[in-house]
Amino acid sequence: LTRVPDADGSSTGGAIAAGTPLTSASLLGPDAGLRPPGTVLVPTVFGDAQSVSVIRPGHRLRVFAAGGAEAAEGDDDLGGLGASGALVDEAVVTAVHTPAGPAAQGSTVVTLAVTESEAAALARGAGAYLSFALLN
Known part of the structure; x- marks a missing residue:
C-alpha cells in the first residue's frame, strides 16, 4: 500500500500494533465475503x-x-x-x-x-x- 485511499473501506484481519506498516495482505476488503x-x-x-x-x-x-x-x-x-x-x-x-x-x-x-x-x-x-x- 502506498496511499491512504488504498486501504479505504478495508479492515484488518486481526489486531495491528501502532506503527506497524500496513500491507495488502493484512487487510480484508469490504467484499471479503x-x-x-x-x-x-x-x-x-x-x-x-x-x-x-x-x-x-x-x-x-x-x-x-x-x-x-x-x-x-x-x-x-x-x-x-x-x-x-x-x-x-x-x-x-x-x-x-x-x-x-x-x-x-x-x-x-x-x-x-x-x-x-x-x-x-x-x-x-x-x-x-x-x-x-x-x-x-
Whole structure:
C-alpha cells in the first residue's frame, strides 16, 4: 500500500500494533465475503486464550461448551446441540480482537458468523467454558 485511499473501506484481519506498516495482505476488503448469507454475527470469548491465538478471520470452527457431571449424564441444559455434540457445528470467523494492556489478558473476542438458532445456543451457553475445533 502506498496511499491512504488504498486501504479505504478495508479492515484488518486481526489486531495491528501502532506503527506497524500496513500491507495488502493484512487487510480484508469490504467484499471479503466472510459472512455467509443467512447468518448473524456473534462476539464470542473462548476459555483458552492460548488456543485462541491460532484463530484468524476466514477460519471455520466447531464450538463446544464444557459441561460438568450433568452433561455426562445427558442433561442438555444448553440446548441446540448438534449431532457432533457441539453448540455450533460450523461457524465462520469474521474478526478477532485482542484488547491491549495487562488487564485484557485472556479476553480475546472472536466474532463468529452463525445461524440464528446457533446464536441462540451460544447465548444459552453464555458463561460456560467454550472451546473449539479448527476445521480448516
